[in-house]
Every structure is written in structure tokens, then in C-alpha cells.
Amino acid sequence: MTNLSQDKASLLEVDGLSVEYRLKGVSLRAIDRVSFALQAGEAVGLVGESGSGKTTTAMAIAGLLSPNARVSGGQVRYRGNLLSIDNDAAMRPHRWTETSVVFQGAMNALNPVHRIIKQIAEPCILKLGMSRAEATARAREVLELVGIPTDRGTAYPHELSGGMRQRVMIAMALACRPSIIIGDEPTTALDVITQAQILKLLGKLRSQLNLALILITHDLSVVAESCDRVMIMYAGRIVEDGTVAEIFAKPKHPYTRLLIESIPNPASGKRIIRPIPGDPPNLMNRPSGCAFHPRCPSAMGVCATEVPSLEKFGWGRVACHLHRSSQEGRVAVHA
Numbered sequence: 009m010t011n012l013s014q015d016k017a018s019l020l021e022v023d024g025l026s027v028e029y030r031l032k033g034v035s036l037r038a039i040d041r042v043s044f045a046l047q048a049g050e051a052v053g054l055v056g057e058s059g060s061g062k063t064t065t066a067m068a069i070a071g072l073l074s075p076n077a078r079v080s081g082g083q084v085r086y087r088g089n090l091l092s093i094d095n096d097a098a099m100r101p102h103r104w105t106e107t108s109v110v111f112q113g114a115m116n117a118l119n120p121v122h123r124i125i126k127q128i129a130e131p132c133i134l135k136l137g138m139s140r141a142e143a144t145a146r147a148r149e150v151l152e153l154v155g156i157p158t159d160r161g162t163a164y165p166h167e168l169s170g171g172m173r174q175r176v177m178i179a180m181a182l183a184c185r186p187s188i189i190i191g192d193e194p195t196t197a198l199d200v201i202t203q204a205q206i207l208k209l210l211g212k213l214r215s216q217l218n219l220a221l222i223l224i225t226h227d228l229s230v231v232a233e234s235c236d237r238v239m240i241m242y243a244g245r246i247v248e249d250g251t252v253a254e255i256f257a258k259p260k261h262p263y264t265r266l267l268i269e270s271i272p273n274p275a276s277g278k279r280i281i282r283p284i285p286g287d288p289p290n291l292m293n294r295p296s297g298c299a300f301h302p303r304c305p306s307a308m309g310v311c312a313t314e315v316p317s318l319e320k321f322g323w324g325r326v327a328c329h330l331h332r333s334s335q336e337g338r339v340a341v342h343a
């Protein structure tokens with residue numbers, strides 16, 4: 009497997025993972041040979057436009073794929089052990105205790121008729137076999153960790169603000185002491201200030217608890233502030249992977265470059281969002297060759313016919329015909 013830090017023993021290894029959805033008798037490949045490794049305590053951003061396969065990747069790792077999904081290839085290992093990601097029963101002991109997912113829109117995920125302390129305690133009872141009293145004590149601990157006074161534990165979800173509810177979701181995700189938290193757009197439904205507070209909280213918890221974080225977002229600027237590394241997805245594939253510093257300073261894939269250019273930067277006088285021309289591809293009718301070629305300003309003849317493979321490039325990886333290998337290592341033929 010090609011990855012950024014393959015020489016270290018990885019917490020999570022995703023190798024050649026493909027997932028297909030069956031819809032009205034038609035099969036749609038939502039992710040295609042996705043490979044990456046995640047180290048303990050590492051924060052990786054997973055970025056791409058709507059439909060690029062971010063949630064499918066996350067759900068597959070957590071064993072939460074919908075019933076019409078099928079793992080059509082690849083494997084996932086946690087601490088070297090193969091996970092049966094397409095077997096809900098086999099994945100149950102893993103979820104919450106090793107990998108937890110925080111979704112956007114906490115109001116939908118929380119049960120409106122139960123006090124939050126009870127909801128946070130529940131996974132500790134179910135997964136760790138704690139007594140009600142032990143689980144409640146643990147729930148108080150994690151409420152404090154996420155900055156909610158423990159006496160607010162008796163509140164019902166509707167009595168809390170959106171930001172507080174998202175903190176509750178994070179507390180619940182932490183309750184069984186997992187090593188990996190996957191945040192699927194965890195701040196999207198929040199205002200900018202609350203969004204910044206939640207991201208700061210995730211960063212603090214990460215260093216305090218040595219948590220690995222996979223942060224899913226369509227917003228590269230969120231990743232810039234919260235992650236060590238970023239993987240860019242397009243049409244179900246990882247097209248670029250590198251450190252945040254590297255990718256922002258010198259993006260190699262044209263799609264990454266356009267994503268960065270689309271971010272408004274008032275400091276440099278760039279106040280408006282510059283959208284990437286064209287639409288994300290229809291996966292039912294995936295473009296030939298490089299899926300980005302109909303929108304790519306640098307497309308060449310080969311781009312419409314050959315799928316570029318994701319290959320090691322310096323510290324990172326890139327899938328683009330503008331970069332090709334030489335005997336000495338990989339060199340860029342175009343900047």
C-alpha cells in the first residue's frame with residue numbers, strides 16, 4: 009500500500025477499498041480503491057465536493073454502510089487486525105470503543121425524550137458493560153472534557169444550543185475511550201464562531217487524549233486550521249494526499265489548486281468565492297480516463313483515456329498525468 013507514513017505501524021490501514029451502492033437495479037461505485045493509513049494522534053482532513061465519497065469512506069471504516077451498499081474490494085485493518093466492515097454484528101464491538109463517528113446536525117442524532125447524561129452513559133453500559141452508576145460517572149467526566157457543566161447533564165437536547173448539542177455528540181463519541189474519531193461535517197450546521205469553538209475543542213481533545221481524527225469537510229479552510237494532513241477526494245478516489253503545509257503551498261493536482269483558489273481570503277483582498285467551473289461528475293456515467301478531465305484546465309489527450317494512478321510524490325501522493333515517474337523518483341513535468 010502506498011501511504012504517507014507506511015514505515016510506522018499504523019493505527020488504521022485502508023487498502024484498496026471500493027464500495028458500490030445498488031439503486032433501482034443499477035450499481036454505482038461510490039468509492040474506488042481508496043488507500044490510506046492513519047497514525048495514532050494524527051488529524052487528517054478528507055476534502056472534496058458533494059458526492060465525492062467522503063461519507064461512504066467514513067461509513068465503511070466504521071462498519072455503518074447502508075443496506076444497499078456492498079464492499080466490492082479492499083480491506084480495513086485496525087491495529088493490524090482485519091475488520092469485517094460489511095458485517096454489522098462483527099463491527100458492533102469496534103464502534104464507539106475503537107472508532108466513533110460524530111455526524112453533523114446533532115439534533116437529529118440525539119433522542120429528544122432522554123436527558124443528555126443518560127444518552128452519553130448508554131454506550132458505556134452497552135459496550136463496556138458498566139453499571140448505570142459507573143456509566144453516569146463517566147458521562148459526567150466527558151461532559152466536563154467537552155466544556156459542558158455537569159449540572160447541564162439533566163437537560164433535554166432541545167434545551168441546549170446547536171453548539172452545545174454538538175459538544176454532547178462529541179462527549180458521547182469519547183465516552184468509551186476510542187482511538188479514532190471521525191467527524192463527518194461536524195460543524196457544518198453551526199455559525200462561524202461556534203464552528204471555530206468546536207474545531208478548537210476537537211484539537212484540544214486530540215492532543216489531550218492522543219486521538220486520531222478524520223475530519224470530513226468540503227471546506228479546505230477548516231482543514232487548514234485543524235489537521236496535519238489532507239486527502240483530496242474526487243469522484244470516489246483520492247487524488248492528492250499530503251501535509252497541510254505542503255498542499256497549501258504547492259498543490260500538485262489541478263483540482264486541489266482550484267479548491268484552494270476557491271477559498272475567499274479577505275487578507276489578500278480576495279473576498280468572493282470562486283467556484284470550480286463545471287459540475288461534479290455523475291457516478292452513474294463516470295467520465296473516461298481521469299474523472300476530472302472535463303473540468304480540468306490542464307487536461308491533455310491522455311487524460312480522457314487513461315486513469316492516472318495514485319502514486320507517491322515526495323512525502324505525499326498524487327493521481328495526475330501531469331506528474332510522471334523517472335528512474336530517480338517522481339518528478340513533476342508541469343508545475
Ligand SMILES: Nc1ncnc2c1ncn2[C@@H]1O[C@H](COP(=O)(O)OP(=O)(O)OP(=O)(O)O)[C@@H](O)[C@H]1O
Binds near residue numbers: 074076
Ligand atoms: N445510500 C445510498 N444509496 C445510493 N447511492 C448513495 C447512497 N449514499 C451515497 N450514495 C451516492 O454515493 C456517492 C458518494 O456519496 P457520499 O455521501 O459518500 O459523498 P460525500 O462526499 O459525503 O458528499 P456530501 O459532501 O454531499 O456529503 C454519491 O454519488 C451519492 O449519491
Ligand code: SF4
Binds near residue numbers: 262299305306308316
Ligand atoms: S490527469 Fe489530466 S485531467 Fe486529470 S487532473 Fe491531471 S491534467 Fe487534469
Ligand SMILES: [Mg+2]
Binds near residue numbers: 062063064192
Ligand atoms: Mg457526506
